[in-house]
Amino acid sequence: MAIEVRIPTILRSYTGGAKVVEGSGDTLGDLLADLDSRHGGLRARLVTDAGALHRFVNVYVNDEDVRFLGALDAKLNDGDSVTILPAVAGGAFGFAAAAAIAQHSAAAAAIAGHRAAVAAR
Amino acid sequence: MLSIDRSIIDAIVAHARRDHPDEACGVVAGPVGSDTPTRHIPMANAARSMTFYEFDSMEQLRLWREMDDRDEEPVVIYHSHTATEAYPSRTDISFAGEPGAHYLLVSTREPDTEEIRSFRIVDGVVTEEPVEIVAAVDPHAVQSYMFGQSPATVDYECSDR
Numbered sequence: 611m612a613i614e615v616r617i618p619t620i621l622r623s624y625t626g627g628a629k630v631v632e633g634s635g636d637t638l639g640d641l642l643a644d645l646d647s648r649h650g651g652l653r654a655r656l657v658t659d660a661g662a663l664h665r666f667v668n669v670y671v672n673d674e675d676v677r678f679l680g681a682l683d684a685k686l687n688d689g690d691s692v693t694i695l696p697a698v699a700g701g702a703f704g705f706a707a708a709a710a711i712a713q714h715s716a717a718a719a720a721i722a723g724h725r726a727a728v729a730a731r
Numbered sequence: 732m733l734s735i736d737r738s739i740i741d742a743i744v745a746h747a748r749r750d751h752p753d754e755a756c757g758v759v760a761g762p763v764g765s766d767t768p769t770r771h772i773p774m775a776n777a778a779r780s781m782t783f784y785e786f787d788s789m790e791q792l793r794l795w796r797e798m799d800d801r802d803e804e805p806v807v808i809y810h811s812h813t814a815t816e817a818y819p820s821r822t823d824i825s826f827a828g829e830p831g832a833h834y835l836l837v838s839t840r841e842p843d844t845e846e847i848r849s850f851r852i853v854d855g856v857v858t859e860e861p862v863e864i865v866a867a868v869d870p871h872a873v874q875s876y877m878f879g880q881s882p883a884t885v886d887y888e889c890s891d892r
Contacts, residue, residue, distance in 0.1 A: 675789060677788075695788075697785060697828070698785070698808060699778075700784060700822050700827070701784045701820065701823070702812040703783075
């Protein structure tokens with residue numbers, strides 16, 4: 611079962627520079643495992659240690675955001691097209707938003723840094 | 732160095748002022764490999780926050796596909812800081828996902844002062860770069876119109892930090 615996967619610039623180091631790769635799987639989780647067998651390290655950039663999709667990576671099946679399709683459980687069919695895009699996000703401080711997504715290590719580090727700076731005052 | 736048209740900078744600053752005190756964000760697309768920002772696309776801030784911005788995921792998909800179809804790439808990704816300086820925050824650095832883009836920051840903390848700075852953010856490393864603002868030149872204008880006018884280019888050097 612062939613599924614076309616579009617890889618963003620920042621992750622092309624895992625695909626030998628390829629912009630589009632093919633994979634297979636009945637769900638997004640299966641597809642990422644399949645891709646990781648040929649493009650080692652790719653899955654870890656998309657899935658947290660806890661086994662959830664990273665908050666700041668957008669994955670789409672055809673024209674839908676997989677967050678609305680069951681995330682890693684999203685069902686895939688032959689001929690589907692999967693697109694991966696890094697979320698475009700940031701901001702002056704983002705601590706309120708960062709607290710809401712504290713499982714994201716970078717955000718957690720930012721919060722910790724802010725707390726340390728406040729505590730030091 | 733980021734070289735960008737005055738009319739695009741004006742549109743970005745206007746967008747940032749309009750959305751103040753929320754942060755504004757958007758893209759300036761340009762032909763792949765050209766390093767020339769030509770098409771300004773203001774994006775909605777899905778976070779609607781004074782301290783955070785995030786593209787709406789569906790709007791982003793549409794724009795990234797459109798750029799793909801037109802052989803464009805995001806040459807500039809911009810956002811505003813509304814109470815602090817135009818320098819990438821830790822959050823900005825953590826989430827920067829386009830190593831080829833110029834990250835343009837606009838601060839709207841002073842209503843009458845234009846504060847614009849540009850950065851490369853690659854693997855968590857921030858490098859400031861000068862911004863050259865080029866006055867729009869009508870391509871159909873007779874070349875001699877250029878003589879005797881005020882300088883057509885403004886250079887913003889990096890701040891020393």
